[in-house]
Amino acid sequence: MMDWTDRHCRVFHRLLSRRARLYTEMLTSAAIIHGDRVRLLGFDESEHPVALQLGGSDPADLATSARIGEDFGYDEINLNVGCPSDRVKDGRFGACLMAEPKLVATCIDAMKRAARIPVTVKCRIGIDDQDPEISLDRLARGVIAAGADVLIVHARKAWLDGLSPKENRDLPPLDYDRVYRLKAALPHVPVIINGGIASLEEASAHLAHVDGAMLGRAAYQDPWRLLNVDPLLFGEDAPHASMKDAFEAMLPYIERELSRGTRLHAITRHFVGAFHAVPGARAFRRHLAEHGVKPGAGVSVLQDAIALVEERSAPAIAA
The missing domain is CATH 1.20.120.1460 (Four Helix Bundle (Hemerythrin (Met), subunit A))
Incomplete structure (x- = not known):
């Protein structure tokens, strides 16, 4: 959700649901270490619970960024291993890291040692010619062994060779069953499903198989949906009637x-x-x-x- 879920967007969405967890747009570890941290990381207290989403592949830099994020007051640090944009690939972070599961696990280990708040991973089921049965299992087991608290899985491959970032959001077929199988294989690990979920009814149906559902474009493009999150999924009144x-x-x-x-x-x-x-x-x-x-x-x-x-x-x- 780069350039979308900035702090203004998140304050707005928080007024529509008290319970949904909000995620920042992805910020690189280099930007956080060397950039204007107040501008990049500042957020309104009303946003809680809110997670900081990081991009990077240097364990030391990610550890430093995780510690900075915790100091700023974020509730979770999320490492993005799913974004397929050209900027991400060229910088050796995002979905291309699905090809380097040992490095991702090393990054998570460093981040867990640096921060006391939950550290989570958002990934794809695989990239390019990878077999999702192997690639997702290998990455998941590696990061869980390294201490990751939650896995968020976009149920599509990312084709870094041949598809644009926009096409990667829609063209690779969705494979929700692959995410369900991951959850069944790792029953003790919280698994959240993502990708192509267009309604809260669909999100609710996924909860029969996994622990959570993440909405991206559906929540941003039609934010009125969020007014039903608390009543439908948590049995609580919406923050506002309209x-x-x-x-x-x-x-x-x-x-x-x-x-x-x-x-x-x-x-x-x-x-x-x-x-x-x-x-x-x-x-x-x-x-x-x-x-x-x-x-x-x-x-x-x-x-x-x-x-x-x-x-x-x-x-x-x-x-």
């Missing part, structure tokens, strides 16, 4: 950010799918697109956009 109520609760945060020099569009760009299939949604998007990008745009732009949309309460939202 998307409009959630936006009302978001206004103080937006005003604080604007006073610090943040542009309105940097925040409202995450709201595009908020009213999917609701009368007035197109007018809402158009108003934000036309007025939210203007210099000096304030919360009134968002309020005026919301006024163009009909109300819809959380219980009426279908997953």
Whole structure:
């Protein structure tokens, strides 16, 4: 979710579910060690529980980054071994590390020694010509032996040779059964499934076989789904009765950010799918697109956009 799940997005999503665990966009260990840590790692206290997702392949650097993340207050450190982008491959991190399971295990061991909070791994079932029965099992057993607390498995291969990053999100066939078999083989290990899950009903069905389900694009593109997470999956009331109520609760945060020099569009760009299939949604998007990008745009732009949309309460939202 690079360039998507920044801190503004996560504050918004937290207003839709108290219980869902939020993940940062992937940050490289080099950026954290040498970059502006406050800008890269700063987050709002309301985001908890929130996990820091790291990219890298140097055990010492990842250990340092994990310790820094813990000091910043994150609840989990996640090592990404699944991202197929060209930037990731060239930097020897992400999905290409599926070919180096021993190195990944060494990285996890170093991170576990450096941080007291949970350290988790997000991976694919394999890459290129690897046999998923062998590649996933080898990586999983290696990182678990090294101390990984949770495995998050995107149930697709990544084809680093021949497919673009965008194509890798859709074209390789999904193999949920392979993830189920991993869980059956490692019953004591928490396994979370990811990839192509388009609704909370699908996520709930997966929970008969694994310990958790991760939504990426479905949650970002149609965030209204998150209003049903707590009622459907945890038996608790949603934080807000409707998307409009959630936006009302978001206004103080937006005003604080604007006073610090943040542009309105940097925040409202995450709201595009908020009213999917609701009368007035197109007018809402158009108003934000036309007025939210203007210099000096304030919360009134968002309020005026919301006024163009009909109300819809959380219980009426279908997953």
